[in-house]
Amino acid sequence: MSNLPPLASGSRPLLGHAVAMYRDAFPLIERGHREHGRVFSLDLAGKPAVVLLGNEHDRWLFKETDKLFSISEGMPFFARMFDPDMYFLAPPAEYQRQREILLPRFQARHLAKYVDIMTAETEAWIDGLGESGEFEIVDEFGPLIMRIAAKSFLGEDFGERLDTDFFAEFRRFSAGLDVIFPSWLPLPHFIKSRRARARLHTALGRLVDERRENPTDPPDFLQALSAATYSDGEPLPERLVINIVLGLTWVGQETTTGHASWALIHLLQHPGELAKVRAEQRDRLPAGPLSISEFRELRYLDAALHETERLRPVAQLIARGALEDIKVDEYVIPKGARVFLSPAITHRLPELFDEPETYAPQRFIDDPKSVQLLIGFGGGVHRCLGARFAYLEMQIIVTLLLRAMDLELVDPDPRPIAGPGTKWPQSPCRVRYTRRGRG
Numbered sequence: 001m002s003n004l005p006p007l008a009s010g011s012r013p014l015l016g017h018a019v020a021m022y023r024d025a026f027p028l029i030e031r032g033h034r035e036h037g038r039v040f041s042l043d044l045a046g047k048p049a050v051v052l053l054g055n056e057h058d059r060w061l062f063k064e065t066d067k068l069f070s071i072s073e074g075m076p077f078f079a080r081m082f083d084p085d086m087y088f089l090a091p092p093a094e095y096q097r098q099r100e101i102l103l104p105r106f107q108a109r110h111l112a113k114y115v116d117i118m119t120a121e122t123e124a125w126i127d128g129l130g131e132s133g134e135f136e137i138v139d140e141f142g143p144l145i146m147r148i149a150a151k152s153f154l155g156e157d158f159g160e161r162l163d164t165d166f167f168a169e170f171r172r173f174s175a176g177l178d179v180i181f182p183s184w185l186p187l188p189h190f191i192k193s194r195r196a197r198a199r200l201h202t203a204l205g206r207l208v209d210e211r212r213e214n215p216t217d218p219p220d221f222l223q224a225l226s227a228a229t230y231s232d233g234e235p236l237p238e239r240l241v242i243n244i245v246l247g248l249t250w251v252g253q254e255t256t257t258g259h260a261s262w263a264l265i266h267l268l269q270h271p272g273e274l275a276k277v278r279a280e281q282r283d284r285l286p287a288g289p290l291s292i293s294e295f296r297e298l299r300y301l302d303a304a305l306h307e308t309e310r311l312r313p314v315a316q317l318i319a320r321g322a323l324e325d326i327k328v329d330e331y332v333i334p335k336g337a338r339v340f341l342s343p344a345i346t347h348r349l350p351e352l353f354d355e356p357e358t359y360a361p362q363r364f365i366d367d368p369k370s371v372q373l374l375i376g377f378g379g380g381v382h383r384c385l386g387a388r389f390a391y392l393e394m395q396i397i398v399t400l401l402l403r404a405m406d407l408e409l410v411d412p413d414p415r416p417i418a419g420p421g422t423k424w425p426q427s428p429c430r431v432r433y434t435r436r437g438r439g
């Protein structure tokens with residue numbers, strides 16, 4: 001069967017659109033959309049790929065994931081980094097078994113436990129900033145968010161119990177995620193990544209053994225996972241526990257760093273909106289320590305974070321592999337083709353949002369249901385497991401920072417980084433800060 005959607009212009013001999021796609025998918029997909037509308041194809045070095053845009057296509061792809069479309073086929077580099085049976089990469093039945101164990105850990109009553117970690121880490125970071133100065137947003141938010149993830153998923157005292165520098169090893173391990181080159185090539189970053197992964201597995205394996213022998217009470221995330229059993233009573237294999245912890249840390253790190261950075265940039269670029277967020281803090285927040293219920297009251301900040309998700313979605317593409325020939329509109333997606341959704345383009349369609357290029361958090365206050373049109377955290381069964389965790393974390397970081405500091409952007413209009421990775425702001429992207437009166 002061959003009735004591929006029309007090809008976007010600009011395909012080069014041999015490599016097709018591969019170089020343009022990996023350099024920056026946004027202008028390529030924007031062009032394909034202009035030329036052909038909501039369905040078009042790309043040539044990725046001889047392999048067809050199909051781009052689907054618009055809310056109906058989004059919902060259809062999410063509904064058909066694990067039936068017509070596969071996540072692991074769409075992101076083969078992930079399966080190489082972790083394990084093919086790690087959570088969202090696993091075949092559907094195994095995915096469901098793991099989901100039953102993981103989902104409850106991210107529901108409201110468990111999220112409350114992470115608030116203390118998020119607040120303590122953010123306050124310690126802010127204290128360390130001193131009275132005034134400048135910082136690179138991504139360089140500061142990145143390690144902060146990493147510390148929060150590590151303490152949340154490995155236990156608050158993990159640093160004392162590990163005989164290795166988790167953060168340094170994790171950075172080496174992460175550098176092996178490469179969407180361009182196959183990981184069997186003897187490139188230095190792949191070799192270092194594999195060695196770091198082996199060391200992380202050994203060190204974290206000891207941590208899991210420790211938890212199984214001497215359970216902590218009350219159980220934290222690592223305890224719950226180490227003690228978890230499938231519904232037939234079989235415990236989760238140790239290798240899987242470690243892969244899940246590493247996987248969660250990885251998927252939550254760059255994404256949350258990018259989103260939180262853009263959220264702060266957006267607010268500092270729009271003083272009127274910043275004033276509304278500050279006014280809400282003044283009216284809604286008590287002076288002392290804050291709990292999850294108080295953060296939930298920050299509706300305007302929540303709307304601002306959604307508006308950042310709309311305009312600067314950090315996951316630039318949502319990828320799948322077609323498991324069979326699939327009919328879409330009057331075309332066919334061939335079996336084996338990669339299929340992409342583009343949050344950044346879909347979120348700017350004028351039929352979904354009025355004045356789509358304008359930063360206007362108020363739109364989500366006026367029409368709260370329109371958040372359902374956003375796909376910055378995916379959708380359907382596979383919607384981001386950590387979305388509530390990430391929103392809470394970003395609320396805490398932005399709130400505590402604004403409460404403590406007066407801030408202004410040194411670089412007024414940072415651009416997203418080039419390349420196929422998470423779309424965080426490119427350096428230089430600095431803020432200047434002065435501590436506010438403590439009264």
Ligand code: HEM
Pocket residue numbers: 071087088248249251252253255256257259260314315318319375376377378379381382383384385386387389390
């Ligand atoms: C701003 C921060 C974040 C963004 C923008 C984000 C984005 C996404 C997106 C787009 C997906 C769907 C991928 C797909 O359908 O192929 C996803 C899935 C996922 N995310 Fe996030 N994420 C964020 C933070 C987090 C955090 C903090 C965690 C962990 C605590 C996390 C864990 C996951 C997991 C486990 C999945 C797979 C869910 C499944 O397949 O059932 N994410 N995320």
